[in-house]
Amino acid sequence: MTDDKYAGISKDLVAASATPLILSILGQGEAYGYLIIRRVRELSGGQMEWADGMLYPVLHRLEDRGLIESTWRESEEGRRRKYYRLKDAGRRELNVQRNHWLLINEMLQKSWEGQICST
Amino acid sequence: MFDLGGSTAAWLGDLRQSEALEDEDLEELETHLKDEIEQLMDKGLSEKEAFWVATSRAGTREELPREYAKVNSRPVWRHRFLWMACGVLVYLFLSTVIGLLSEGAAVAMVSSGIGSDTFLLLGAGMDSAALVSFSVQVLLTCAALACLYLALARDSLGFSSRLGKARRSRPRTMILYLAAVALMPLLVMSQLVVHIVMSRWLAEETVQTASVAASWGEFIFSILLAVFLVSMVFVLSRSIKPNKKMRLKVSFR
Numbered sequence: 205m206t207d208d209k210y211a212g213i214s215k216d217l218v219a220a221s222a223t224p225l226i227l228s229i230l231g232q233g234e235a236y237g238y239l240i241i242r243r244v245r246e247l248s249g250g251q252m253e254w255a256d257g258m259l260y261p262v263l264h265r266l267e268d269r270g271l272i273e274s275t276w277r278e279s280e281e282g283r284r285r286k287y288y289r290l291k292d293a294g295r296r297e298l299n300v301q302r303n304h305w306l307l308i309n310e311m312l313q314k315s316w317e318g319q320i321c322s323t
Numbered sequence: 324m325f326d327l328g329g330s331t332a333a334w335l336g337d338l339r340q341s342e343a344l345e346d347e348d349l350e351e352l353e354t355h356l357k358d359e360i361e362q363l364m365d366k367g368l369s370e371k372e373a374f375w376v377a378t379s380r381a382g383t384r385e386e387l388p389r390e391y392a393k394v395n396s397r398p399v400w401r402h403r404f405l406w407m408a409c410g411v412l413v414y415l416f417l418s419t420v421i422g423l424l425s426e427g428a429a430v431a432m433v434s435s436g437i438g439s440d441t442f443l444l445l446g447a448g449m450d451s452a453a454l455v456s457f458s459v460q461v462l463l464t465c466a467a468l469a470c471l472y473l474a475l476a477r478d479s480l481g482f483s484s485r486l487g488k489a490r491r492s493r494p495r496t497m498i499l500y501l502a503a504v505a506l507m508p509l510l511v512m513s514q515l516v517v518h519i520v521m522s523r524w525l526a527e528e529t530v531q532t533a534s535v536a537a538s539w540g541e542f543i544f545s546i547l548l549a550v551f552l553v554s555m556v557f558v559l560s561r562s563i564k565p566n567k568k569m570r571l572k573v574s575f576r
Contacts, residue, residue, distance in 0.1 A: 222518075246410070254361070260351060261394040286351050306380040309426060315369035 218252070222262050224301040227290065230272060231298055234289040240299065263288055271297050325371040331356060334378055341388035342402035343395050356381060412503070413471070419510045421463045422541070423517065429456040429537040430521065434529050452533060456540030463549065 229235060229243050240263075242258050266272045271294035274286050290298070335353055338344050356377050379388070392399055393407035420484075432452035521530050 238355045253380070255382040255386065256355060256380050257352065257387040258390050260348065261390045264394045283354055284350065285354055
């Protein structure tokens with residue numbers, strides 16, 4: 205199932221959107237790595253998929269920056285998992301990022317108004 | 324028959340080799356892999372298929388450590404210091420042993436009477452005792468470096484992977500630790516004993532001549548060593564690639 209419409213999205217764009225995506229997913233409640241990956245898959249309608257292992261270094265970096273915190277807990281199935289939770293600083297950062305992305309989105313929308321889309 | 328547990332353990336074992344991933348990271352990845360495999364098998368994939376899809380989604384054994392190393396600078400540095408400390412230990416050990424042997428060579432030359440034919444170097448007198456002492460140092464150092472290189476490059480002893488796991492307190496590790504601590508003082512003491520024996524049993528003139536000859540040998544050797552080490556630092560520092568920018572791998576279906 206290939207969809208050319210989304211093929212070739214720049215890696216820089218993916219990397220840039222990783223932090224706001226993770227923060228906003230954690231904004232809805234704590235989660236462990238695998239849940240975050242699944243949520244990203246769902247949100248993109250299966251179009252965007254991260255190399256799973258790359259998520260964890262990003263999470264650790266956010267933790268180092270004091271935006272999120274983590275705890276090891278045993279789940280109901282008896283599997284030990286590391287849960288990540290948004291901290292207050294993370295929530296503030298999420299708002300800042302949200303405003304920035306909305307601004308860029310708005311700018312692009314305005315500049316595209318009246319233009320004919322080829323797709 | 325596909326062995327899921329064994330394959331998962333082997334996959335994690337490969338990653339364990341990297342200093343960038345700590346035990347906690349490995350545990351997190353393991354849980355992740357199990358979750359993913361479970362999910363895929365619910366969709367009807369076989370154990371083998373689920374394993375291959377899950378591991379390829381996780382990232383390759385080259386990519387993963389690289390991404391972790393960008394965040395986990397502490398374990399990476401801890402590992403580097405570990406190697407540095409090992410290097411210093413090995414160097415101290417080798418230089419003491421080789422110094423002792425080259426000095427012995429100088430003493431043997433002088434006391435047998437061969438080492439008195441003086442020739443000029445840098446305007447000062449140097450005799451064949453010094454030359455022999457120097458040659459002993461060069462030969463032994465080259466031999467030791469070659470052995471070390473072969474042992475580490477082939478890693479026939481599994482040294483580099485074993486080094487990181489020394490924290491498990493086994494009695495053998497304890498014995499190794501005590502032996503390593505005792506080695507240096509023992510060596511220096513043997514050096515002392517040799518000096519005492521020499522000053523008691525050999526003529527004063529022989530000891531003095533031999534010690535001057537050995538110092539000469541050491542001096543020329545130090546020039547050679549300095550050239551070698553500085554060149555190595557220079558060459559290695561140029562061959563290290565600059566870090567690439569942090570990137571997320573992405574694929575579209």
